[in-house]
Amino acid sequence: MLKFPPRRILVAVELSKASLYAWDAAREIAGRFGASLEAVWCLEPVATELSGLQSLSRKPASRGEALKRLRSRLGPDARLHAVNGEPAFILPRLARDLRCDLIVVGTHRRAGLVRWVQGSVAEAVVHKAPCPVLIVPRAWRAPRWVLAPVNGAAYARRGLLAAAVLARAYKGRLAMVEVAPDSAQGPYAAKRVSVQAEKIPAAVRRDVRPELEVRVGDPVKEILLAGHDRDLVVLVAHRKSLLGDLVLGTTVERVLRHSRIPVLAIPSR
Secondary structure, three states: OOOOOOOEEEEEOOOOHHHHHHHHHHHHHHHHHOOEEEEEEEEOOOOOHHHOOOOHHHOHHHHHHHHHHHHHHHOOOOOEEEEEOOHHHHHHHHHHHHOOOEEEEEOOOOOHHHHHHHOOHHHHHHHHOOOOEEEEOOOOOOOOEEEEEOOOOOOHHHHHHHHHHHHHHOOOEEEEEEEEOOHHHHHHHHHHHHHHHHOOOHHHHHHHOOEEEEEEOOHHHHHHHHOOOOOEEEEEEOOOOHHHHHHOOOHHHHHHHHOOOOEEEEEOO
16 A cells, blocks of 8 residues: 655665765655654675775775764764665665655666666666655755656556645645657547546645646657656556566656656556
């Protein structure tokens, strides 16, 4: 069952700028919703030459110094877990164990061969997470416009309601967009997005004043274009066929791979 707003948040931390963006976002969201906050530092036991990283888990002195620096950045009251293992496996498992209902991660925007060898931690976490995942690629700012891509599928409503809750909490606006495959489908898409808007509780709908839009073309490209002047995009991570996932990735993974704004991925079930 989707729990939103979050009551317990798990955030991945390290000494990188991307990680600190995630920490700042998680801390602000926790404060706004009165949620508890758990930080986890995953000490990866194996590092490749391609990663350009050193294995701190093999150097106790370096690990201790890094932990000290990390604690100083997070603040004395931060609850910090230091765990050996790959973040892609540790974060979903710890989220289940601690009963967290939101995971927050930064992204390094790796590309090319490094992405092929290592993959993206954020994408892997989205695949395995038992709860929504917020991917933060830049310094967090209060979202004044929340973008909610929708379609006719029943699971799309989960993302729409989460987007509406966030927009209302930040006293912002909600932008709903459906991408039609061709112009002939445009009128049907316009009808569907209007029907979806009516499913938002009346009081919430009044506060967020949904702006409805239909675009035509490739869903990922059009969602990224629609998010150009927005602050946050919220969409549902829905797995397709295994082959489709391996070759193309889900829509949410392809969006977060290129998005310049934070992406909140809501599991479809």
